[in-house]
Amino acid sequence: MSKSRRARAALTTLTALTALTTAACSSTDTQGTDEAPPTPRTRPTTAHHPTPEPPLPSAADGTDLNACADGDCEITVTKPVTFHFPAPGGSGRATLSVTGVGPNKIEYEVRSGDNSSRGAATGPGQGCLTYLREHGSGNSCGTLDNPRPSPRPDTVVIQATTSTDGTTLLHVVSP
Template identity: 65%
Template sequence: MRRSRPTRTLLTALTALTALTTTACGATRQPNDAEPPPAPRNRPTTFHPAPQPSSPSPADGTDVGACTDGNCEIAVTEPVTIRFPAPDDVGRATLSVTKVGPNEIEYVVKSGNNRSTGGAEGPGQGCLTYLRDRGSGNSCGALDPTRPTPRPGAVVIQATTGADGTALLHIVSP
């Protein structure tokens, strides 16, 4: 069967087009070709929280004995008892830290017949206790851990929580 010239031309063109398309789209690999690198995958990242600022180094370190004169700045990590002069030379006062932990502190102050308790929980929290010869008072909440200002006729006790379980204590006498 003999085909017409236009049909033969069309079949030749289609055959050539098919051969070109197959060659252009198909990639042949030689046996010695290196394996292409794998496509990069989205890998989960590890979250690292921003470093917390470290607590300031207390002037008297951890020496509880530095507080016996009524003026000190110490760090405590466990319950301690500190004795120091009461206001207006009424005798001795006692500060008993009863609980210390990460962002937590509790304490009791006794002087004569006066008794005051303080406690705080949370980052940057703390308490101020004003001990006077005729009574005492507390104020707790967010505190700046710097040394409190001396007050005439009062011993000021400041206890500030620390994230690492170290509380900062200040005792300031007039």
Template identity: 75%
Template sequence: MTIRFPAPGDAGRATLSVTKVGPNEIEYEVKSGNNRSSGGARGPGQGCLTYLRDRGSGNSCGTLAPTRPSPQPGAVVIQAATGTDGTALLHIVSP
């Protein structure tokens, strides 16, 4: 599955590709301008947050609450997480 959305700043469009999904598992890759980032989660309650900014991106992975992340000024936030019931959750939050 591929999702396209406006990238922050002047980067144009970004692309999020879900590369793997299953019970308690999700993996993805994000492309925005010349930046690429990838992340994934395995096991109940795990996840990654990717922050896309006009001058780069960054990831943070580990134990996450399955709630939607808060909007961040000047950034698109992508959260991929696994729920405690075996589901995979994906959120894209823009400012």
């Protein structure tokens, strides 16, 4: 077979395949011809960006650690700090040491007499609640529902909430 015959045969085959493909992909439905053709499905062209976390409310006592001396304060911290406040049951002073602060991160330890408790949370909107009692303590860490802890009888409640900007909001609430 000559070169030109092969080219014509290939062209004829290509034309036939194109016609078959077009016929197979076209619609012969005559109902609803007034409707617009369906919109093709496409992938979104914009990248998914996480919704920014709203800023924490400003702390009532700012960054003043001395405001916690009476066992009732709301402060923000951006670096490790230590402060003292009255221990529950009038048994001296308790100590709160923030040992780690960063974007979406808080780590701290509370000591009162022979009791100690550690709290740590990582992630947006995460935090810890520590319940300090005269004869013991306990922690609960995770997503916090309340912006401010409620006072409890014979208990000092400490709440630490993370934020994306590396600021932690601390509440200390005494009975």
